[in-house]
Amino acid sequence: xxxxxxxxxxxxxxxxxxPLWSMPLPRWNPCFxxxxxxxxxxxxxxxxxLVCECVLCCFSCVWEFEILPCDSEPAxxxxxxxxxxxxxxxxxxxxxxxxxxxxxxxxxxxxGCEIISTPDQDHTDFTKCLExxxxxxxxxxxxxxxxxxxGGLAGRFDQIMASVSTLFQAPQITSLPVIIIQEESxxxxxQPGKHKLHVDTGMEGDWCGLxxxxxxxxxxxxxxxxxxxxxxxxxxxxLVSTSNAYDGSGVVAVETDRPLLWTMAVKL
Amino acid sequence: xCKGTHPLDPSRSLKYCLxxxxxxxxxxxxxxxxxxxxxxxxxxxxxxxxxxxxxxxxxxxxxxxxxxxxxxxxxxxxxxxxxGCEIISTPDQDHTDFTKCLExxxxxxxxxxxxxxxxxxxGGLAGRFDQIMASVSTLFQAPQITSLPVIIIQEESxxxxxQPGKHKLHVDTGMEGDWCGLxxxxxxxxxxxxxxxxxxxxxxxxxxxxxxxxxxxxHSVQPFLWFCVLETYLTFQEK
Numbered sequence: 001x002x003x004x005x006x007x008x009x010x011x012x013x014x015x016x017x018x019p020l021w022s023m024p025l026p027r028w029n030p031c032f033x034x035x036x037x038x039x040x041x042x043x044x045x046x047x048x049x050l051v052c053e054c055v056l057c058c059f060s061c062v063w064e065f066e067i068l069p070c071d072s073e074p075a076x077x078x079x080x081x082x083x084x085x086x087x088x089x090x091x092x093x094x095x096x097x098x099x100x101x102x103x104x105x106x107x108x109x110x111x112g113c114e115i116i117s118t119p120d121q122d123h124t125d126f127t128k129c130l131e132x133x134x135x136x137x138x139x140x141x142x143x144x145x146x147x148x149x150x151g152g153l154a155g156r157f158d159q160i161m162a163s164v165s166t167l168f169q170a171p172q173i174t175s176l177p178v179i180i181i182q183e184e185s186x187x188x189x190x191q192p193g194k195h196k197l198h199v200d201t202g203m204e205g206d207w208c209g210l211x212x213x214x215x216x217x218x219x220x221x222x223x224x225x226x227x228x229x230x231x232x233x234x235x236x237x238x239l240v241s242t243s244n245a246y247d248g249s250g251v252v253a254v255e256t257d258r259p260l261l262w263t264m265a266v267k268l
Numbered sequence: 269x270c271k272g273t274h275p276l277d278p279s280r281s282l283k284y285c286l287x288x289x290x291x292x293x294x295x296x297x298x299x300x301x302x303x304x305x306x307x308x309x310x311x312x313x314x315x316x317x318x319x320x321x322x323x324x325x326x327x328x329x330x331x332x333x334x335x336x337x338x339x340x341x342x343x344x345x346x347x348x349x350x351x352g353c354e355i356i357s358t359p360d361q362d363h364t365d366f367t368k369c370l371e372x373x374x375x376x377x378x379x380x381x382x383x384x385x386x387x388x389x390x391g392g393l394a395g396r397f398d399q400i401m402a403s404v405s406t407l408f409q410a411p412q413i414t415s416l417p418v419i420i421i422q423e424e425s426x427x428x429x430x431q432p433g434k435h436k437l438h439v440d441t442g443m444e445g446d447w448c449g450l451x452x453x454x455x456x457x458x459x460x461x462x463x464x465x466x467x468x469x470x471x472x473x474x475x476x477x478x479x480x481x482x483x484x485x486x487h488s489v490q491p492f493l494w495f496c497v498l499e500t501y502l503t504f505q506e507k
Contacts, residue, residue: 153397153400154394154395155394156424156425157422157425157449158425158449158451160393160400161449161451161453162449182397183395184396185396185397185398186397187397207396207398208398209397209398209401209402211398211401212454213453213454214452214456215454215455215456216455235454236404236405236408236453236454236455237405237408237409237454240401240402240405242364242398242399242402242405243399243402244398261401263397263398265396
């Protein structure tokens with residue numbers, strides 16, 4: 001499997017004239033990064049896979065993805081002409097390096113990508129990568145609005161949960177919103193308070209949900225959903241909102257007293 | 269206590285029922301099917317069964333298929349109905365097909381006075397993220413539906429909800445993989461103690477908000493007895 005590459009020719013999306021970019025939390029559009037994906041339909045984009053040592057680095061106008069060519073899938077390998085591969089170099093690769101293949105590490109090192117070892121076994125590669133990323137953002141004084149993560153929502157169940165856990169730790173690492181996308185699922189952790197999500201980009205799929213992963217949320221109120229909540233409790237064992245949908249208004253408002261995981265379908 | 273991977277261990281004589289959810293069926297499915305005392309599909313799970321048993325479908329007929337039937341293909345539903353499988357509509361939109369399937373299953377178990385030890389569910393841990401969470405949510409509701417332990421298996425992952433109290437898990441069947449984990453889904457677990465893990469806990473506060481959660485996901489299990497005092501998931505790899 002491979003990441004669908006993102007060309008720097010789409011730099012226009014970084015322009016501040018796009019009102020969605022300048023929209024601060026809580027009013028933001030979880031789908032707006034996905035407008036980048038419109039061109040992907042021409043490239044047999046199939047699925048995304050987490051590379052433990054990498055996170056998507058978003059620098060002002062240019063989005064770069066980590067690419068992991070898979071030798072066992074020659075059909076996909078053909079997509080990677082040397083010129084293509086040259087265009088998709090991450091700023092850095094971090095992790096404990098128990099997963100990255102030696103030739104992959106060597107390739108990116110030779111190409112000038114920073115290889116940063118984060119051996120701490122008390123945290124996942126994703127968490128540590130966010131820490132490195134935040135440091136880079138500060139060092140370079142980058143003005144960015146969010147961090148988009150590809151992968152982490154499939155495969156080993158404990159690692160899916162570990163990805164979710166990182167979202168809980170993210171606010172201590174960075175003030176930027178962190179979202180995770182894999183296949184048709186997007187997840188984003190809503191902190192306590194009020195949130196307004198614009199879901200009228202046309203890239204939203206059919207379903208959405210509110211998942212009280214870490215603890216019961218005792219006061220949840222929503223509008224804009226097919227099945228709304230009014231000062232209700234969401235908790236595993238009582239009520240979890242899954243297979244919800246939209247009421248067509250284009251805006252979902254959520255108020256919660258505890259961190260609450262928002263999940264939705266996205267159409268890539 | 270849950271016997272972990274024993275349904276897959278041919279040397280054991282554990283009796284179980286099988287529920288198939290709407291996810292690709294794993295290789296272990298055939299072995300599990302023939303040893304199950306009652307087999308059921310939840311809605312689109314019937315599509316999966318139908319597709320993967322082409323050429324030998326008559327050897328893989330569930331006792332019933334339940335759900336709101338928004339996923340099952342018409343020809344699949346018709347095939348199993350003609351073959352005598354019970355088609356049970358459970359339209360309630362406040363509960364998932366999985367939850368409702370467990371309710372029907374429990375009723376069948378009581379009607380037939382089946383002596384089984386557990387319910388094994390295939391699928392539910394991949395695909396749409398909200399549906400993965402819905403599967404987990406059903407494990408929380410399961411104790412109100414059935415007294416039988418309910419486990420979910422998909423690919424290399426197995427999950428089982430440990431109720432408050434002490435649990436002893438035998439992980440020496442040879443079918444365990446390299447990893448396991450304790451996940452405090454739903455609420456923090458304030459008093460967690462373990463033995464038998466590579467990284468054990470002594471009275472840890474365990475929550476998604478606590479960085480110590482990250483430790484558990486990388487543990488490996490020694491073939492040894494261990495206790496957990498918490499309400500979480502245990503996951504470990506099936507071979």
